[in-house]
Amino acid sequence: MDNIVEINGLSKIFVSEKKQAVQALRDVNLDIKDQEFVCLIGPSGSGKSTLLRLMEGLITPTTGTIKVMNKPLKGPIPEAAMVFQEYSLFPWRNIIDNVALGLELRKVPKNKRYEIAGKILERFGIEDFYSSFPHELSGGMKQRAAIARAIAISPQILYMDEPFGALDAFTRFKMQKGLISFWLEEKRTIVFVTHSVEEAVFLGTRVIAMSSRPGRIIGDYKIDLPYPRDRWNEEFGTYFKELMTLMNSGDIEKSMAF
Amino acid sequence: MDKTTRSVSLSFLSIKNFLTVEVFRLDRIGSFLSPIILPVFFIVFWQVFAVRIDNSIVLPTVHEVLDILVKPTANLLSIGSLIRNVLVSILRVGLGYFAAVLIAIPLGLFIGYSKKVAEFIMPFVNLFRPIAPLAWVPLVLAWFGVTSIATIFQIERGSLYVLFNNIKVSMIFIIFIGAFFPILTNSIYGVKSVRKTLIDSILTLGANEKDVLLKVLLPAALPSVVTGLRIGLGVAWMCLVSAEMLPGSLAGVGYLITHAYTVARTDIVIAGMIAISFVGGLLDWIFQKIEAKFFKWQSMSK
Numbered sequence: 001m002d003n004i005v006e007i008n009g010l011s012k013i014f015v016s017e018k019k020q021a022v023q024a025l026r027d028v029n030l031d032i033k034d035q036e037f038v039c040l041i042g043p044s045g046s047g048k049s050t051l052l053r054l055m056e057g058l059i060t061p062t063t064g065t066i067k068v069m070n071k072p073l074k075g076p077i078p079e080a081a082m083v084f085q086e087y088s089l090f091p092w093r094n095i096i097d098n099v100a101l102g103l104e105l106r107k108v109p110k111n112k113r114y115e116i117a118g119k120i121l122e123r124f125g126i127e128d129f130y131s132s133f134p135h136e137l138s139g140g141m142k143q144r145a146a147i148a149r150a151i152a153i154s155p156q157i158l159y160m161d162e163p164f165g166a167l168d169a170f171t172r173f174k175m176q177k178g179l180i181s182f183w184l185e186e187k188r189t190i191v192f193v194t195h196s197v198e199e200a201v202f203l204g205t206r207v208i209a210m211s212s213r214p215g216r217i218i219g220d221y222k223i224d225l226p227y228p229r230d231r232w233n234e235e236f237g238t239y240f241k242e243l244m245t246l247m248n249s250g251d252i253e254k255s256m257a258f
Numbered sequence: 259m260d261k262t263t264r265s266v267s268l269s270f271l272s273i274k275n276f277l278t279v280e281v282f283r284l285d286r287i288g289s290f291l292s293p294i295i296l297p298v299f300f301i302v303f304w305q306v307f308a309v310r311i312d313n314s315i316v317l318p319t320v321h322e323v324l325d326i327l328v329k330p331t332a333n334l335l336s337i338g339s340l341i342r343n344v345l346v347s348i349l350r351v352g353l354g355y356f357a358a359v360l361i362a363i364p365l366g367l368f369i370g371y372s373k374k375v376a377e378f379i380m381p382f383v384n385l386f387r388p389i390a391p392l393a394w395v396p397l398v399l400a401w402f403g404v405t406s407i408a409t410i411f412q413i414e415r416g417s418l419y420v421l422f423n424n425i426k427v428s429m430i431f432i433i434f435i436g437a438f439f440p441i442l443t444n445s446i447y448g449v450k451s452v453r454k455t456l457i458d459s460i461l462t463l464g465a466n467e468k469d470v471l472l473k474v475l476l477p478a479a480l481p482s483v484v485t486g487l488r489i490g491l492g493v494a495w496m497c498l499v500s501a502e503m504l505p506g507s508l509a510g511v512g513y514l515i516t517h518a519y520t521v522a523r524t525d526i527v528i529a530g531m532i533a534i535s536f537v538g539g540l541l542d543w544i545f546q547k548i549e550a551k552f553f554k555w556q557s558m559s560k
């Protein structure tokens with residue numbers, strides 16, 4: 001299968017307003033294949049969000065190259081969409097107009113885009129909230145709407161930055177299952193950022209582990225388990241332990257560097 | 259828990275319930291009454307003092323002032339009725355305010371949007387911010403004198419002339435200055451406080467710069483702009499009296515008040531002040547209603 005994303009020698013240095021430089025990423029090399037479900041894990045500050053924003057084209061690399069679908073990336077492209085770590089719905093738009101926004105920007109006529117957005121809302125079980133405003137929705141529903149908005153433009157690549165981070169365990173399990181069935185049915189590429197090793201092993205075909213100061217890749221695992229996955233399965237436990245050990249050693253390394 | 263303690267604690271609960279319900283009810287009456295208590299006291303004291311002093315130039319009684327207020331269409335001091343003067347004032351404020359709105363909103367949005375524009379314009383704008391509207395009076399008089407809108411549009415007779423001749427350019431300028439800064443500052447703040455994630459979100463969905471402006475920056479800034487409009491109108495209305503003390507003014511509540519003062523009609527002075535308070539309060543209230551109705555999302559999505 002072809003690589004859908006190719007990253008070579010990527011680094012990103014932020015210069016703050018006080019002219020201090022922060023190296024958010026150092027020498028990242030990463031190829032992602034079409035239809036992979038890649039999970040990025042790493043402690044806070046390891047550059048996960050930065051990597052995602054670079055891949056989406058929201059910011060430009062300091063050095064290195066990013067190719068998406070064999071083309072050098074110059075900015076956001078229609079084939080990719082993103083779900084943000086922070087709350088990102090437009091508070092003055094109701095849910096259907098939030099979800100249909102991408103289509104609105106593509107000049108899709110109103111009834112057509114409502115039809116498409118409506119179907120997605122149904123699939124996400126929030127069809128009763130068509131005309132509600134974001135502040136009237138629970139956290140889980142807001143996040144579902146944000147995912148629905150990204151999916152509505154029918155992207156081949158979906159970047160998700162800790163989309164379930166703020167949800168309770170129960171809602172999170174439900175959303176994880178929903179996401180897996182979406183991915184299995186629709187054959188898209190997903191790059192999913194999470195803090196949780198367990199979530200990464202539960203979701204991904206592949207888990208990339210990152211470490212901080214500077215942000216870099218410290219591990220790349222293929223998770224060879226069939227879906228739906230069982231958290232109590234022995235092999236699941238093996239993957240989980242292996243990753244946990246790696247992440248913890250990364251932490252120790254970091255604390256010794258102080 | 260055995261039976262007795264349970265029933266004890268239950269009855270305790272019901273007492274507590276009863277108390278909170280009662281207190282709640284008292285609270286409701288209280289919250290209805292509490293805004294009126296001070297004004298009532300104030301009016302009572304005023305009346306007592308006025309009767310004591312017994313000099314309507316120093317302090318007229320409540321009913322002397324009320325007499326004027328209940329007949330708002332009666333001609334006062336042969337410079338027209340209270341209503342007519344209030345309307346002239348509203349027209350003046352409206353014009354100065356309108357000019358401020360037209361310039362301050364686009365300028366504010368522009369400054370808020372672009373750091374470069376901000377660096378270019380803000381130091382200059384900030385030079386003028388500390389200058390009180392009244393401080394402009396001498397300069398404004400030197401520039402515009404008693405030029406009125408009628409002069410500018412070359413209207414020389416008819417009822418329009420009477421109306422427009424009363425609206426001096428210098429007054430509009432003073433009111434303009436008063437309204438300009440609050441509207442500008444709030445418009446800038448409105449654009450600047452738009453969360454970066456919202457802009458990123460629309461970019462990932464395929465927006466160009468125009469989309470970012472029309473679909474994110476403007477709607478996100480709108481509540482703050484409306485707050486600026488409300489505050490600006492309040493300040494503009496406050497600048498009114500100073501503007502109407504300028505030479506060439508022959509009507510308006512401000513003029514009515516100063517003229518009433520020169521002929522020692524304190525009752526009319528106070529009636530005029532009450533009219534100013536009433537109109538100002540009404541305008542503010544209308545704006546607050548608009549803010550509450552249309553921008554519910556703002557307070558609830560923070």
Ligand SMILES: Nc1ncnc2c1ncn2[C@@H]1O[C@H](COP(=O)(O)OP(=O)(O)OP(=O)(O)O)[C@@H](O)[C@H]1O
Nearest residue numbers: 014015016022024043044045046047048049050051
């Ligand atoms: N716009 C920016 N300006 C300056 N520094 C930044 C900027 N964005 C990120 N950084 C820095 O880059 C580093 C990586 O940040 P990033 O947000 O990518 O981490 P993360 O792995 O997503 O963390 P978290 O799990 O907390 O979301 C941090 O040290 C952060 O302070």
Ligand SMILES: [Mg+2]
Nearest residue numbers: 048049050085
């Ligand atoms: Mg992050």
